[in-house]
Amino acid sequence: MLEIAVEKRLGDFRLDVKVDFEATGIVALFGRSGSGKTSLVNLLAGLLRPDRGRIAVDGRVLFDDARGIDLPPERRRLGYVFQEGRLFPHLTVRDNLLYGRRRVPRAERAGPHFERVGIERVVGLLGIEPLLARRPSDLSGGEKQRVALGRALLAAPRLLLMDEPLAALDQPRKEEVLPFIEALRDELGIPIVYVSHSMEEILRLADTMVLMSEGRAVAHGALEDLTSRLDLRPLTGRYEAGAVISVTVAGLDLTYGLSELRFAGGTLLVPRLAAAIGSQLRLRIRARDVSLALSPPGDISIQNVLPAVVADIGEESGLGPHGGPQSGSGGDPAGGEVRPQVDVRLDLNGVPLWARITRRSLQELALAPGKPVYALIKTSAIDRFSLGRPPGRRFLPPD
């Protein structure tokens, strides 16, 4: 359990975060740049000092100004993977990996955790064996991040903080590192707080999410719940807006190269996935990729036609009680101006799905809560970037 209640003034910016959450698996800390994600992680790690408040991890108090407690970073036992890696340039990869390992306090070495996350295991898991004798200057960006991950893990942290560890990498490098993070999550059982502003990464890695906005933790909970909440739409992103659903790989159509995914709301056909039949996946379906029809259309190229019921109709930008629309992207619905699009929340046998349609369609189809409709989803709208592997599965090496 992570208990955070901190205030910190940084120039004009005010961070005021109060949130408690269970730290298991990967918890995503999501928000736009400038929302205070990195500052919050620095406060946790002890690299920044809160003006007031309290921080505790599993009952162990790291900071409490009322009781005069402020553990220095080296005694907090939290691992930190930085955006830029921050490997020591004067040390070999091996010595970088062992830097924290050598400094694990005696009392911590006795625990089963220290043994379980050993050097051979971590080196094997991250595939960095061939790099051990090299210097950081000879590594690619993806390799650097893998070594940085290993270095933080080998210090036997109780919690791993990752601050946008993929943000500085290009897409192929990201694809190179992501499976390793998934492997850590599934194999080592160290809770991870993962800072990101990329819904793609979060979808793929995290189970729960803490939403940050303007220095505050606005909401936290399961990924599926938060992404389906209309009032959070301005924060989860307009373009990215959509639903996250859990599916099972049910079959493979070799003739057409399509995978069949099953969930409570029906069956989806998507381009062939590199996933075994029976495996669980998490799928994001963006609202802008879903169309609606009142009857099942014939003579249409769309393969996925799913019966649904209209549950709710909301403004595209969301005007919920929790934080109004953000300035910047999305724009303010300035006094009375009509927005051309609306987001319709659908219920597919209990599973929420979003459809973004024009206001004109809304009226022409006379959509209202309770009305039965058909959701049309293009097969090509679902690609590998909208897929995540939920934890619990054993890590399968790519190949």
Place this chain on the structure above:
Amino acid sequence: MLDPMELEAIELSLRVGAWSVLCSLPFGIAAAWLLARRDFPGKALVDGLVHLPLVLPPVVVGYLLLLTFGRNGPVGHWLEAWFGVTLAFTWQGAALASSVMAFPLMVRAMRLSLEAVDRRLEAAARTLGAGPLSVFATVTLPLMAPGILAGAILAFARSLGEFGATITFVSNIPGETRTLPNALYTYTQQVDGEGPALRLTVIAVVLALLALGASELLARRLKRRLAS
């Protein structure tokens, strides 16, 4: 090839230079750290004091040393009474004079390299369980090594050339304080000293070139190791 007097002067100069650098190194690092990393009242004054030998006439520095570290000076008297150490008119005194004169150059080089050390690496080391002292020893010092080396070589070269403060503080005693510059000065005061003076000049130039070459070589090797 070299006559005994020349050999003596070279040996003495190297000894004085080496001791002067070795003894002032920790102080140089401490001063660089204070000036680069700390803010405290009177920082400008400390900065000024460190740089003073750069702008004062060397004779003034030498005379101030004589007043302070001479047998009757406050520090000199105390040193002799408690440790039996005499600095005035000894080669150890020459090393002190060199240290003081070279100190600004040494601190400057170290301070620049310390300011270039990425503090984010130090923060990363803290999160890996290293305390502040350990971070300094294992991250900061190795990363500022090129600057420490540059400062040391610069100070050594400056020490080989030290003349004004040395002759004022410890005089020009053959075998004790007659360093290369002092010997050269002695020859120029003699009627038939042009020949030996020229030889010493050549020796001084060669020593200076060797020091510069060595520093360049070491710096290159270090830079290759630290390249990121």
